[in-house]
Amino acid sequence: MSFQLQVSEIEKAREIAHCTLRTIDFREEQEKLNVWIALLNLENVYGTDESLELTFKDAACHNNSIHLRLAAILDQSEKFQRAEEQFKKTGKKFGQSSKVWTLFSEFYFQRDEAEQAVSYL
Known part of the structure; x- marks a missing residue:
């Protein structure tokens, strides 16, 4: 994801994140959380409010701790x-x-x- 963002391939970075979420074993909850956080950060910086909200809703279905993470992301980006x-x-x-x-x-x-x-x- 990081490399794709460096070369301004935002859609590719999204694809990589979603592919990663599908392939990570369900027992690797922390790893999935890390990918969700990266995806929320991506949407916060490069996406729209709607894409951020959709990504958040999808993430919230899989992990409850993402609620506070989104608040922290928004706070850090001065929103x-x-x-x-x-x-x-x-x-x-x-x-x-x-x-x-x-x-x-x-x-x-x-x-x-x-x-x-x-x-x-």
Whole structure:
């Protein structure tokens, strides 16, 4: 994927990711997660909002931890509004998880929005 992106072959990189996901054994959950994360990063940088959303929905069917990963990807790429929306969706889906709320509050604290952060603790 990395090589294909270096030579601006974005569609080829997508094909490689999807092929890899089909061939990795289902027991290799961490390896599949790594490919999903790479694919989300690819869609975030080179794709559209729709392609990112479709990729996320596909990834979420296979791995629950991808929800927080997408929020982190959006945060790192300074798409703060979308990251906040993703944290809210994740909080609704996994409301019992302290990790979700801790990371969501951390997201607000990093932006000096302490009042928002405290409201989610």
